[in-house]
Amino acid sequence: MPHNSRRLLPTRSKAASSPTRRLRESNPDSPLAQIRGPTGEHSGGMHPTIVKAQKAQDFLALVPQLLGFAPETSAVLVAFRGNRTCGALRFNLPDDGASLKVYKRIATTLAGMLCKIPGVDAVVPVIYTDDSFITAVGIPREQFAEILNRRLEWSGFLLRDSLCVAADAWGSYLDPKCPAGGHPLNDIAESPVNTAANEGAGTKTVRPLGTLQNGADPVGVHPATQERLARIYRRYRHLLARAENSPPLFDALGVALDPVAIAEExxxxxxxxxxxxxxxxxxxxxxxxxxxQIMVQFAFGRDEGVRAHAINGRYARLQHETGRSLDDLVAEEIDIGDPTAEHTGDIMLGLQCERPDIDRIRVAITLLRLVVAMAPRSARPAPLCMLAWLSWALGSGSVAGFFVDQALAIESQYSMAILLKLLLDSGHLPEWAFAVPQHDDDDNDDADEKSESYELDDDFDQNWGEDFDERAAGR
Structure with missing residues (x-):
């Protein structure tokens, strides 16, 4: 990115009318926001629970529910398309002592990422910091927040509010009457929406949310389980080595270890x-x-796995016939415009807008974390890289980075880990992260009832005046 702070700011394709800064006017009797609570997997015609947020602290209680974790040292942009949230972008908070030039560059990057989400017309930025209201002159991180707010407004977004959650209090950057010591954090912790957001799942128990790091923490597995797995793993490896010189055994193992079938099962x-x-x-x-192939199949379904497996078989035959490396063959086909090679590469690099199956990815991530925990250390880089790519596919670049770091700590020259690190350090997010979900394409009431997102009441503007993640934005 150019370091010129005078560069043209990103703008939305349809600019909002008069996106001016507005002060928040509290009215505790009017709901400010709504969350559509969980209804369980594939709920069909069930209507999600509507949770109303009466105050700013209620909205702050909802933000971690939208992200799926409790943010720390972060800038979160809660994006709105009309009355509904359509995403939450989490970025690393820049250092407090960074220069204005750095702040402006980062704020411009954040606004540009928001511009990529179709139809977004409003935003609520929330700064999460370990700084204190007591030691700060004003609200913590106010200088960066003001620059970010200006960049967002200049890019055409309506700034509904701008909030800070610090170590000892919370407050609004747009509220001139915000107490010097901020508002108590108990306002957020004791908000009724913490329990209301879970009622759709049949419980009033507050759902515990971990931190971003927790998403990549090791899973506990009994040593006896690891030992049993290691013995079976070594046996399979031995059989595969023997099968290379035994066609009947190779064919038998090919049936028993069918990667498409095993991925689906x-x-x-x-x-x-x-x-x-x-x-x-x-x-x-x-x-x-x-x-x-298994990684892509986890994300996009069996048909994509079958396609990738067929491509792998063709490349294996070409390698055997020509003696050339896989990298050379793939590069040659991409150079001549082979659509098959381009399709697979586009998926791996997130260059297509077709969205993966989020439910499948989440199940796969849960499974692969267990696989890593059970596996011998030398066998972990492959599933760790699969975890990294699947996390990145969900928009969680920082979590992906944790997995890549674990893989490189085991095998520093593992090629996929190196490539993923380059991808993450570039700040690139998959194009499908910015695509409009199919149910959001319709504005009718039926589609509205089936969505799961936050909603704003019609009087939101009179009262106030979910996990993508950018690993590189805080550099």
Whole structure:
């Protein structure tokens, strides 16, 4: 990105009318926002629970529910399309001592990312910091917040509010009457929406949310389980080595270790899975073609897995016939415009707008975290890289970075980990992260009832005046 602060700011395709800064006028009797609570997987015609947020602190209680974790040292942009939220972008908060030039560059990047989401017309930025109201002159991180607010407004977004959650209090950057010591954090912790957001799942218990780091923390597994898995894994590896010189054994193993079938079955395994199944999956993903095929199949479904498996088979035959490397063959086909090679590459780099199946990815992430925990250390880089890519596919670049770091700590020259690190450090997010979900294309009431997002009441503007993640924005 150019370091010229005078660069043209990103703008939305349809500019909002008069996006002026407005002061918040509190009215505790009027709801400010709504969250559509969880209804369980594939709820069909069930209507999600509507949770009303009466005050700013209620909205702040909803933000972690939208992200899926409790943000720390972050700038979160809660984006609105009309009355509904359509996403939440989390970025690393820049250092407090950074220069104005750095602040402006980062704020411009954040506004530009928001511009990529179709139809967004309003935003509520929320700064999460470990700084204190007591030691700050004004609200913590006010200088960066003001620059960010200006960049967002200049880009055509309506700034509904701008909030800060600090170590000891919370407040609004747009509220001239905000107390010097801020408002108590208990306002957020004791908000009724903390329980209301879970009623759709049949419980009033507050859903505990971890931090961003928790998403990549190791899973606890009993050592005896690891030992059993290691024995089975070594047996499979030995069989595969023998099969290379035994066509009948190779054919038998090809049926038993069908990567398309195992990838699909793996999403239905019990939790925890049995060691034999984990060993089969772990052996398969040690092969880069199988690893990538299973990973893509987890995200996009069986048909995509079948396509990738067929491509892998064709490349294997070409390698055998020509003696050339896989990298050379793929590069040649991309150069001549082969659509098959381009399609697979586009998926891996997130260059297509078709959205993956989020439910499948979440199941796969849960499974792969267990696989990593059960696996011998030397076999972990492959599933760790799969976890990194799947996390990135969900927009969680920082979580992906944690997985990549773990893989490189085991094998510093593991090629996929190196490539993923380059991808993450570039700040690139998949194009599907900015695509409009199919149900959002319709503005009718039926589509509205089936969505799961925050909503604003019609009087929101009179009262106030979910996990993408950009790993590189805080640099």
């Amino acid at each position: 793996a999403l239905t395994w019990p939790n925890p899975p049995i060691e034999e199944n984990v060993a089969a999956l772990l052996v398969l993903v040690q092969s880069p073609p199988n690893r990538d």
